[in-house]
Amino acid sequence: MAQDWTYPFSRSTDPHVDLASQDAFNDGAPYATFERMRREDPVAWCPESGGRGFWSITRHADIADLNRNPQLLSSARGIRMEDQSEEEYEARKTFQETDPPRHTHFRMLVNKAFSRQEVAKFEPQIRAITRSLVDAAVEQGEVDAVEAIARQLPMRMLGQIIGVPDADSDWLVEKGDALISNSDPDYTDFVIDQVDTEAYRLLPFRSPAAVELFDYANDLIARMDRGEDVGVLNLVRQPDKNGVRISDDEFRNFFCLLVAAGNDTTRYSIAASIHALANLPHLLEAVRAMDEDAVRTAADEMIRWASPTTHFRRTATEDLTYHGKRIAAGDKVILWFASANRDAEAFGNPYEIDLARSPNRFVSFGQGGPHVCLGMWLAKLEVRIVLEELARHVGSIAQVADHSYLRSNFILGIKRLPVRMTGR
């Protein structure tokens, strides 16, 4: 296998990276490790310092198979690697940490608001925001593309959909970062594996930033109780046919989930796209020649390439044997979506960015499972529009200094990307 994963797209060449470590993705995704695991040990037991260990599933076909079976592999015992007590789990859970049929009920409430048709209505706003960000970056010439473009767009867009004012979006981005980037000292003082976060164990992501987001969510609840329309959030509090609706605790957790999930993942897809365009200039030329459908296909490929959520976790509900390994009831099982997206059994030339790749069975959004990303259509739309606006208004993009990655084994992302952009 050619070393196609090496710099600038990943500097990690060690085939034995400890995937339990928050430092595992500091040099980009550990593709050499995933490559070895897919080949030699596709259902691998991984010990975990400070935790009870987990099974790693790394092949595309196995992830597709297991992800669609919540009866066997449940989300209702936590969805990240972290071990949680019953009390922590109960305090922090959202509908993402439930299984069908409970999950299905909640999901139906919010599906329509995030459907392809509904989010398409936001195209003009997304384009206007993107256009202004791209123009400003070109005007400046040298920028950190993450700060200037990738970090700005997703929260502003999500804010419009969920009904929070534009003026609050910087604050929400900062708090969202403190939650989901809770392992990176650039984003929080409460680094999850370095300082004692016991006092915050009942808060989402064990983060004190959640307290401020809870206050913000309480204001939204008060507004809704007064009969105000707060975008799609009103839908989330609709009672079901038995008159039961989500509790205020669940609502607050859901709000934190949206602010965290709707923010970083799209940002890192955009950052990875700009990184690719900056290092492979023929890609920008290719996008210029594309019609809208072709850019849609290209955006999917960029999101496969980016794979911003490296994994999600499930818990075995019963003893099972898989590829000859005995997984016991209660064991943690990690589905490594980032590995599946580079599996040569599912993708020809998986380390190549093929903007015309079709079919593209990428799993960045957890496709195929009941928890398939709620924000998928929004994220795809944003990435497509960023590609289109860059192609229209940018003559060239070049990386001018080293980029750096988020410190996290959960979210894979470029957090600094110094580039020079010229206009057309």
Ligand code: HEM
């Ligand atoms: C490129 C950007 C994104 C990526 C790669 C991504 C990735 C994912 C993945 C892999 C899952 C499945 C989790 C599982 O299987 O347990 C998921 C679920 C989810 N995502 Fe995203 N996401 C992105 C953008 C967004 C956005 C913009 C939003 C905001 C609306 C969002 C909100 C959610 C929510 C609420 C869930 C839970 C859905 C459920 O449990 O039914 N995501 N996302």
